[in-house]
Amino acid sequence: MELAIHHYRVDSVEFKAPTAFSAGCLQVDPDELRQYLQSRPELAGFRVGEMAWARPGEPVRVVNIFDVVPAYFRLGADAVQYPGAISPIRPVGQGTSAFIENLDVLVLNRRPNRNNKLLDLSGPGAQWTPQAERFHLAVDLEPVDPQMSDGAYWGALKRLGLLTGTYLARAASQAVAQTTACYRLDAVSPQLPRVAYVFMLASHQRPEPGQPVLYGDDVSGLLPTLLHPNEVLDGAVVSPYWNLGVDMWSYQRNPVVLELYARHGVDLAFAGVVATVAHATRPARQRSVTMAAHLVRYHLGADAAIVTKVGGGIPESDVMMTLEALEELNVRTSGVIWSHLGEGGVEDSLTAYSPRADALVSAGIFDDWVDLPAMPRVIGGEQAGPFSDDANELPKPASGPLRVQFRHISGAINQLGGSRVSQVAY
Amino acid sequence: MEPVRPIRVVHYLNQFFAGLGGESQAGHPPFEREGPVGPGKLLEDVSQGAISVVATVGAGDTYFVEHPEASQELISMVRKAGADAFIAGPAFSSGRYGEAVGAIAARVAQELGIATLAAMAEDNPALDRYRRQVWIVRTGPHGGHMRKAMEDIAEVLRRMMAGEIIDANTLPVFPRGLKQNRLREVPAARRAVDMVLAKWRGADFVSEIPLTLHSKPNPAPAAQGLPLHVALVTDGGLVRRGNPERMPSGHSKRWCRIPIAGVSRLSPELVEVNHQGYDTRFVNLDPNRLVPLDVARELEAEGRIRLYPEIFSTAGLATAVEDASRFGREMAGPLKEAGVQAVILTST
Known part of the structure; x- marks a missing residue:
């Protein structure tokens, strides 16, 4: 089994038609992306919300993050994307793909949830997570039926992230890759x-x-x-x-x-x-x-x-x-x-x-607890949290100073080992 | 270049090291002196001008231990001096002095928030009581180790004041036994690969989460004889009605005794349950469901057992294993002394 992944490294992002990648710059046509997402059967019954960029070092806090998704697209006439999730079930692991390096899709949750995360792109909160060093396109989704079950909503959010990621990487794949990584045992x-x-x-x-x-x-x-x-x-x-x-x-x-x-x-x-x-x-x-x-x-x-x-x-x-x-x-x-x-x-x-x-x-x-200072600009809603296990705690103003657990900082606690945060005895 | 201002320190000593006398002066009430006294002069000396002892405070060892209000008085003295830092001891292996040094240092650190160091030897019984609350410099066992102790105190204090991270692996301090999040050089996944390869090669590696293994006691041999002397113990949060001893409902630091002499069965008039970890409605309706006194009395009437006259009780919810182990030792003392042969421990 052999997989070649073309890397396209992003160092600037902007909203501009047409959606394309060139010389490190990813430009996205938000109308086209929204149209694409709304046309997908997986997202029928949902309204795609506003989109926003968050860049490393900016005085920006993204809140109510449900998922963080790579921009990844499998190339080829009959290639499937995320089989069983947004494509029919066919083999993966073999072939050629495009991956936008240094970029995440942030999927935002409109419903308050203790597991929603936040991401400060600058300030003391940024030091704890590798995600603060990357560019982000934030997307969200609202169910037409407000009574929709959490499970159904989460399923749509999951697919929203995957669909957005494939859309972006497919656009990038039109350009010449900067590097290609080959995976073969x-x-x-x-x-x-x-x-x-x-x-x-x-x-x-x-x-x-x-x-x-x-x-x-x-x-x-x-x-x-x-x-x-x-x-x-x-x-x-x-x-x-x-x-x-x-x-x-x-x-x-x-x-x-x-x-x-x-x-x-x-x-x-x-x-x-x-x-x-x-x-x-x-x-x-x-x-x-x-x-x-x-x-x-x-x-x-x-x-x-x-x-x-x-x-x-x-x-x-x-x-x-x-x-x-x-x-x-x-x-x-x-x-x-x-x-x-x-x-x-x-x-x-x-x-x-x-x-x-x-x-x-x-x-x-x-x-463990960590104090975050106020942040001038917020993406993802006016309110964030709750951040404790107290059943009575309510969401808090998202731009204010916040006391959160490390697990609430997106990417800081990564159970698969992607973060440098570690328990140290003293 | 500007001369660096020395670190202004208040120093705590007991009656002996303050030169007031030995055991005969152990009942001496709190005292304060301007400037360094005895070992404080040595501290200034070894620091080569980096430390200035602006005041010395202290108390007799016995006085401190027997008068809880002494520490409040001493805190006021320390506060008044307006110093940058507080140093208590070294107490070496002395138990009462160590208790005073640990207690006062912990309070100063918490209430005044200034840089604080205690100092004592590894075998000081106060070490485990205070290590989590304050940094304790590791010293030799007796006053013969004073110079080295003062050198170490001066060094640790200098680093503390410079804002350095105090690391028990490289400095002469006892580990606090605490944990915090820090950033390591490389992500966890790479460290996991490094560690497993080191293990496979037989090279050294250090687990980042130390193994906590609780000893597994062997069960005592089965008790013999009739009637068997039996005690009833529970971690289900049983308390006397109205909880007059203000027992906690979890995170317990103590246990209580509930007298049952002459009581044939437990009733809501006599006892209640205070425990946050389970639905207590059913045992509050009939507390014998938690501690089977009713059945035990029947067995007693049949001449098969004889009951100890108290129930020992605590709330086991989220109670640290160290505390629970101590409860066990504390309970076993009086039971053994009374010749109790077996315990029925009902848990929830």
Whole structure:
């Protein structure tokens, strides 16, 4: 399986017809984009809202962010985009694609939600997230029927992001690519350790029937399975609606997959990806962990594995048991895991521990607090939040000073390992 | 170049290091002196002009421990001096002095918000009580280590005043046992690959989330004999009616005793439940559902058990394991002393 991704790096953006990419500048015709989106059957019953740019360093705060999506488009006459989500189900992972580097599509949620995130493009909040260094096109969507269920609305928001991203990257693909990255698992020296990636796609803590995660499947019945890393990079996997410390950008531009690819043949051999989910019951967890460990050890023949999680506290048990099962099979492991603030001590960082989990990398304390100053310009609504677990807390004026948890800063807490924020003991 | 203004420090000492006398003066009330006294002079000395001790305050060790109001008086003295920083000790291994040093430093840090350091030895019993609240400089066990202690205090204070991050890995301070978010050099995904490769090669690596393993006690052998001496214990938040002891409903730091001598069964007239972690309506209707005193009394009437005259109780919700372990040790003391052979612990 071979995937070539053409990179188009953006260093300026503007609204101007026609939509095109040239010499680092992305210009977008907002009317054409809106027309395209409104013409799509996935978005029937919705009104596409205003669009706005947010540039790195600007005194801008984007609030009520539901998802962060890369601008990515698969090239070719019969190429499908995000199969099962916005296209029929056909193979991905092989072929040529266009990717706009340094740009995100920010999908805004019109409904208040504790998991909505915000992004300051300058000021102290910007230091904590790699997303503050990129350009952003913010888009949003309003259901014609205000009574529409959250699940249906989120499904449309998810597709809005994917459709916008493909629209932009398709326009860019008309230009000559600046660089091309090739992804292929070539045979490498047998002396190198074979490293696998156990990619937890979703958590059954909060199942969302019908959400497209793996080739359009909602993974409610998923047993561990093998994926080629190119399938991840090429749109077979879509992040779940529940965006706790994850987003579409990090699912597709998966930092573990990209890191293992970058070092394939250098100091390791990338053995492959095992897709799993976190479970709600012990037998289901046990079954999944056992099968995932077998896939890593006996099918991928891995010497080492990296495990990432998704969801909240219970999947920490899935991670611990997966690490145990792998170490039991003589596979050396490390895990990327967030931690809880608790009472602030190092002892109460996780809900589950294992003596075999002796190589954990911190994705940060997700519920530690951070103070953000007022911001002159806001995109995404007058109100933001709520930002605490207090059921009585109301949304707050979005431009004012805000006290938020780290997880509310888009990209700061990334459960797949895309951020530099980390728990440090002192 | 302008000469750098020295750091103005208030220094806390006990009666002994202040030169007032030994154990005979341990009941000395709080005192204050202008400028440095005893070890404070050494601190100025080793700092080579970087530190100026503007006032020395203190109290007798026994006085401080026995008079809770002493710390308020001392805080006022420190506030009055208007200094940049506060240094308490070093207390070395001395337990009462360590308690005073830790307590006063923690209060100064919290209430005055100035740079604060305590100093003591690793085996000082006050260390674990105060390390989370204030930076504590690591010293040797006794006064023979005074010069080194003062050099270390001066160094840590200088860095603290310069706004540097205090790091227990590189400075002579005890880790606080706390955590915070910081930015590392590279993203977590790259560190995870680095770490697993180090592990595979057998090279050194340090987990970023230290392992917390709670000891698993072995169960005691089954109790023998008739009648069996039994106590009833619960973490379900049982309290006396009206909660006269103001027991918390979670995050517990203490437990309470509920007398049951002569009581045949629990009733809402006698007890209630104060616990935030479960639906308490059913046990409030019939508290024997939480602690089965009614059935235990029946067994007692049959001559099979003999009940301890108190129920021990706490609210187990979100209670730190360290606190819960301490409750267990504290409860086990009187029970063992009374010859209790078994405990029925009903949890929720």
